Amino acid sequence: MTLRLEEEFIKMLKENKNDFYRTAYSYVKNEQQALDVISEATYKGLSSLSKIREEKYMKTWFYRIIINESIALNRKNKKIVYDTLILEGMSENEMDKDEIIDLYNAIDKLPDKYKAIIILKFMKQMKAKEIGDILNINVSTVKVRVKRGIDKLKLIMGGIS
Secondary structure, eight states: OOHHHHHHHHHHHHHHHHHHHHHHHHHHOOHHHHHHHHHHHHHHHHHTGGGOSOGGGHHHHHHHHHHHHHHHHHHHHOOOOOOOOOOTTOOTTTSOHHHHHHHHHHHHHSOHHHHHHHIIIIISOOOHHHHHHHHTOOHHHHHHHHHHHHHHHHHHTTSOO
16 A cells, blocks of 8 residues: 555545544434444555545445444444434424434435445435445436435335325
8 A cells, every 4th residue: 555545645634634524424323433433444444545446435435334334333332322413405394303213214215225325315415326335236226215214214204295
């Protein structure tokens, strides 16, 4: 591994630390566990930095590590702690805390393949191409899963639109 690649990795971590943390937190719903996910993902990222094919995809590659670590932690713990959360870009006036908790509970009940896409699309405001790159699936699959994920959320939440 080259020193330059390592420096670029560290720079990318610093520039995106809040987004990485929020992504982990959206999965594990606990501050300390989100920090643990980021720590473990950083270790794994540094350990396998030499495997990255193109430097321009480093951020996408690291999101994938964070998502995989978050899912692994959730499976390991099987217990999710919910805090009162406010969706990015929404004020408290737009949604009350009960609605927010209901939404996060519903997202948490989605199968992982839909959960990841819904979180990246609506909470991280990513485009289908970016999501496809992170999850290693094609854009049309992303679009189909967004639609199905939304449909499943509506069912889980009792038909609320």
